[in-house]
Amino acid sequence: MNAEDRILDLALREVLGDESPPDLQRRIMHAAQRPRVLRGGRPARRRVAAMACVAALVIVVWGLWPRGDEQALAAWPRDGETGRTLKVPTTIDGPRRIVFAEATTTIAANTRVRIRARGVELEYGRLHVTGPLSVNAGPHVIEFRKLSAGAVSRDESAVVVAIDTGSSLVNDEQQVASGEDLRLALREPSNNEPSHKPPVPPALAPSTKENLERMLSTLGNIGVTPESAMEAEKAASELTFMLRSNAAARLHARPTLHALLQRKNAALDLHCYTLLAFDESSQTFVAEAMPDHAAQFTLDTILFLAEANMRSAVEELKRRLAAQPRQLLSVRPAIYFAMRGDARGRATLEWFLRSRLMATATDLYVAAGASLRVLGEPGWQSAVGYTRRQMERHLARDQTTAAIRRVLVLDYFGRAGTARIAYLSAQLQDHVQQHEAELDTPLRIRARLATIEKR
Amino acid sequence: MWTPSQDTSWGIFCLFLNPLRLLAHYHRVPRPSKRIYTRESEFAALVREHQAGLWRYLRYLGCERALAEDLVQDTFLAVWKRPFEDRGPEAAGAYLRRVAKSHFLMAVRRKKTRPIVHSLREADRDWCAYVGQDDGASYRAALAACVRQLKPRARDGIERFYGANETRDQVARALGMQPDGVKSLLRRAREALRTCVRRRIST
Numbered sequence: 001m002n003a004e005d006r007i008l009d010l011a012l013r014e015v016l017g018d019e020s021p022p023d024l025q026r027r028i029m030h031a032a033q034r035p036r037v038l039r040g041g042r043p044a045r046r047r048v049a050a051m052a053c054v055a056a057l058v059i060v061v062w063g064l065w066p067r068g069d070e071q072a073l074a075a076w077p078r079d080g081e082t083g084r085t086l087k088v089p090t091t092i093d094g095p096r097r098i099v100f101a102e103a104t105t106t107i108a109a110n111t112r113v114r115i116r117a118r119g120v121e122l123e124y125g126r127l128h129v130t131g132p133l134s135v136n137a138g139p140h141v142i143e144f145r146k147l148s149a150g151a152v153s154r155d156e157s158a159v160v161v162a163i164d165t166g167s168s169l170v171n172d173e174q175q176v177a178s179g180e181d182l183r184l185a186l187r188e189p190s191n192n193e194p195s196h197k198p199p200v201p202p203a204l205a206p207s208t209k210e211n212l213e214r215m216l217s218t219l220g221n222i223g224v225t226p227e228s229a230m231e232a233e234k235a236a237s238e239l240t241f242m243l244r245s246n247a248a249a250r251l252h253a254r255p256t257l258h259a260l261l262q263r264k265n266a267a268l269d270l271h272c273y274t275l276l277a278f279d280e281s282s283q284t285f286v287a288e289a290m291p292d293h294a295a296q297f298t299l300d301t302i303l304f305l306a307e308a309n310m311r312s313a314v315e316e317l318k319r320r321l322a323a324q325p326r327q328l329l330s331v332r333p334a335i336y337f338a339m340r341g342d343a344r345g346r347a348t349l350e351w352f353l354r355s356r357l358m359a360t361a362t363d364l365y366v367a368a369g370a371s372l373r374v375l376g377e378p379g380w381q382s383a384v385g386y387t388r389r390q391m392e393r394h395l396a397r398d399q400t401t402a403a404i405r406r407v408l409v410l411d412y413f414g415r416a417g418t419a420r421i422a423y424l425s426a427q428l429q430d431h432v433q434q435h436e437a438e439l440d441t442p443l444r445i446r447a448r449l450a451t452i453e454k455r
Numbered sequence: 456m457w458t459p460s461q462d463t464s465w466g467i468f469c470l471f472l473n474p475l476r477l478l479a480h481y482h483r484v485p486r487p488s489k490r491i492y493t494r495e496s497e498f499a500a501l502v503r504e505h506q507a508g509l510w511r512y513l514r515y516l517g518c519e520r521a522l523a524e525d526l527v528q529d530t531f532l533a534v535w536k537r538p539f540e541d542r543g544p545e546a547a548g549a550y551l552r553r554v555a556k557s558h559f560l561m562a563v564r565r566k567k568t569r570p571i572v573h574s575l576r577e578a579d580r581d582w583c584a585y586v587g588q589d590d591g592a593s594y595r596a597a598l599a600a601c602v603r604q605l606k607p608r609a610r611d612g613i614e615r616f617y618g619a620n621e622t623r624d625q626v627a628r629a630l631g632m633q634p635d636g637v638k639s640l641l642r643r644a645r646e647a648l649r650t651c652v653r654r655r656i657s658t
Contacts, residue, residue: 003515003581008598008649009617010514011591015599016618021507022524028502028531029495 126333204248212249215239216256222268229267236271258282267389269293274301287312303332321348502531504544505551508590512552515582516559516575526562530555548590552579593656601651609644616641 009286013019129214205211217305222232232416243250257272257279272295276282287310297316321333321344331352337345506527513523533554541547556575566630586594612630615621616637621629627637 003578004585004649005645006515007582007585007591007594008645008652010511011595011598011604012613012617012648014511015595015602016614017620018522021510024506024510024524024527025499025502027524028506028528031528031532032495032498067653233486349525 137161204252208242208246208249209252212239212242212252215242216253216260219268219271220256220260222271223265232267232271236275239275240278243275254279254282265294270296274298277301277304283310286310290316299329299332303336321345462490468655469642498531498535501534501547505548506531507552508548508586509555511586511591512582513555513559516556518559519533522562526555526558529558533558552582587656594652597655598648600655601648604651605644605647609640609647612637612640613648 010019165275215238218228218235219232219239221228223229239253243253252276252454257276260268261272270293273286273293277286283305286301287305290305290310290312299320302316302320306317317333317336321330321337324330329350334345334348334352339345362417485656509527509530513526514520518526527580532550534551538552539547556579560575585591602613605613608630612626615629616623623634623637623641626632627634630637630640632640
């Protein structure tokens with residue numbers, strides 16, 4: 001039956017029969033007033049149920065979310081912000097814990113932790129402690145998010161962890177392996193321990209002591225006569241070498257340097273701050289003064305303080321890198337930040353290597369290349385090639401001393417171009433034999449070592 | 456037979472495959488956001504104006520009387536919850552038919568049957584072509600006039616079959632004919648009525 005037949009059929013039944021459309025108005029209007037209709041149909045109810053499920057899920061997640069981490073995460077420095085969060089992947093990355101087997105000291109919230117490896121001490125971060133741990137409260141577990149991965153290599157498991165309890169640093173040496181926790185038995189330093197005693201400077205050799213006092217006196221005479229400034233510069237330079245390598249001399253010089261700072265002489269202050277930077281107990285003092293004297297501080301001093309994790313020094317380094325990203329002065333700050341996983345530092349370093357701006361500053365160029373090699377970046381190979389060409393040029397000019405340095409640098413790079421380095425080392429040995437009389441003793445020894453190892 | 460190339464038939468086909476398609480088919484019906492009635496009286500006027508036409512349309516699609524009444528109610532309740540924009544009685548009727556058709560498809564799926572029409576799209580087009588804009592009033596008037604013009608024997612058979620709901624055998628006994636003869640009589644009468652109605656509507 002087609003459509004027309006159906007229509008005709010229905011129409012005949014309506015015209016001739018009793019089939020007629022019913023009046024559904026009352027029924028429909030009555031149904032429209034039902035609460036179920038007014039509340040919404042099945043799709044609406046389904047939407048409401050879905051929203052209720054989502055709300056319940058949100059509430060459950062919010063309730064189960066650990067509260068203690070929020071403040072710590074908020075205070076955590078962002079990656080690349082200060083360069084303190086290292087991102088070089090190691091086998092022991094990921095969340096780690098410090099387990100306090102016997103907590104016999106009070107540890108405040110946000111306690112600073114330092115991790116030292118490879119002889120470099122880095123501030124790791126702050127412990128996630130929501131409140132102070134009470135004395136003798138039993139074992140405690142403090143979790144922290146990420147281990148200072150750049151400071152601890154795969155094969156170097158000895159780590160020195162220092163926890164600053166406010167009154168003293170408590171050190172403990174741990175063997176860290178993948179998946180293990182650092183277990184520290186903290187103890188409250190007693191009053192008999194050396195950390196609470198006033199430091200007694202060890203005895204200095206009479207000649208060293210005499211030299212030290214003479215140089216400090218010369219430094220103190222700055223500005224007295226026109227010649228005194230130059231003599232003070234010379235004394236400061238000699239003091240730098242002495243204090244850098246002699247801990248006892250640092251202890252002896254500390255009171256004098258602090259006293260000199262009271263004279264408020266700008267040039268003298270600069271020298272004193274630089275020299276006090278070598279003194280570990282004065283580093284905080286120097287770092288606090290840095291914002292006022294940042295422009296005058298030498299890059300060496302700032303880098304030294306930054307390596308000691310002085311925040312103001314790191315900030316100053318960051319400022320210098322941002323202000324002069326395309327100058328040779330920024331290479332070492334860039335290396336500093338790149339080695340700590342900072343993206344900007346690494347990018348700056350790569351740019352330096354690509355642009356060959358450092359062609360005249362071989363040491364910096366090599367240092368940048370070495371940094372990138374440590375970071376696993378491909379750019380370091382160009383530094384190897386450049387160093388090799390430098391060495392060949394030095395050998396061609398009979399510049400044995402410079403050539404030895406290049407060989408040592410190439411040796412630092414390790415496996416890269418080993419055969420070529422061996423060949424150059426053989427050439428270098430001939431030069432060393434010819435010019436041995438011209439070399440000073442340390443360089444002669446290093447040259448022999450370099451060539452012998454390559455043989 | 457229906458073909459998958461036709462949207463509605465394809466929708467029917469999909470209904471048997473995936474229940475979610477049913478909702479999608481239902482939600483594809485365009486529903487302008489602006490409502491035409493803000494009071495209950497306006498909605499009552501809408502029901503009064505379109506309920507009969509909607510009921511006839513559902514009967515034409517193959518619904519039983521009770522099912523047609525239920526679907527008319529469901530259609531108006533759906534419109535009551537989701538009002539539409541007023542673009543004239545003809546557009547409103549077309550929109551109501553689309554909503555009713557969606558409900559009809561859902562009912563068909565619930566009962567796991569097939570609609571008696573092969574193509575809902577063609578059925579809708581034929582409905583519009585024969586019933587017109589006055590909800591079939593002129594068609595029925597023309598048909599009543601044409602019935603009066605039939606020969607007495609044919610008119611008697613038609614009135615008994617459609618008016619009194621007698622079976623073909625009952626009609627045959629009343630008219631003194633064989634049942635097959637009644638079948639031929641009714642077929643010829645319907646053809647005559649179809650021709651007459653066409654002529655009357657066209658003029």
